[in-house]
Amino acid sequence: MQHFTTNRQAFFLLSALLLIFVEAAFFGNGSVFLILLGIGTIYYALRNNVKYRRSYFWTGAFLIGVSILSMWSLRLMVFGLAIYLLLRLWKGEEWLQTAPLYGSTDKGLIQNKVMAAQSTPIESYEWKDIHVQGFIGDILVDTTHTVLPKKTSLISIRQGFGKVQIVVPYEVPVRVYYSTWLGEARFFNGESQRILNGTIHVEDGYPTDEGNRVELVVSITTWMGDVEVIRR
Structure with missing residues (x-):
């Protein structure tokens, strides 16, 4: 089902x-x-x-x-x-589904678009902080194909309707802030949970030593949309 x-x-x-x-x-x-x-x-x-x-x-x-x-x-x-x-x-036209085109742009890894399915490149790429907003569409950010700098890196996504998926390496500490009117969220190895007009804050992978380190902060805001943050 x-x-x-x-x-x-x-x-x-x-x-x-x-x-x-x-x-x-x-x-x-x-x-x-x-x-x-x-x-x-x-x-x-x-x-x-x-x-x-x-x-x-x-x-x-x-x-x-x-x-x-x-x-x-x-x-x-x-x-x-x-x-x-x-x-x-x-x-007699063929019934074909147009697959979304994924890739980077000259102005950033992902651009603001009203309706689009976007993703970071599937090959190795140079990391840039992501600040993006859209209305309808799916967004995939895979940070396992890049090297995050030894500082706090930021992913900020504001989306109206659509699914947002973030893939992060196992060794990188992550903070996630997710706010939505209606959505379903799954973080790391946790169970999926339904959210109605709420906010969730999740941390994972932080060592006891709070010294100089790589860190990824993810901020996601949607009206209606599923969010998944996983390690790979």
Whole structure:
């Protein structure tokens, strides 16, 4: 059974918000109110230990389902998707997935981009502190292909939606600061944990001697996204 990742949750949430906006702005459908009521009911059920929690949840889901089925924007979207598939079949195009291109840039290891999947180079590279922000996309930073200087190195990532993965060497002490509205985090050999509007601080690999040493500080902030920091 595949894990229902935060990335997919973010995708469905953004899609739902887009449909609500289109329906309210262009079609004036009153069912938008029922969607908001359903979302509020589900949120109340999840946030509070009420007696009839399951009933609240399914009531909210029912309101959302009925409202979505009556949305003209959803019908138009399905119609447009069907036309697109028919055109692809008519032209006989191959169904190919475009793989994300990973690599460094002249202005830094990773650049600010609104929508992109980015990574540090897969071959050896010269280390530079990373300060990056984006809206949608996955980010991979692998520090095992570089030599960190004998000082505090910094990775600062601010991402709206997407997964962030950091790979660090075994011998390097690491501090991690992670803040998110909704996400799942796994640090080193620990278990995955769900976070709702919270912040986590984790340290690993620090010796008792606090003298001159290599150190990596990782600061990650997301709206909705999974974060994984592992050693390799």
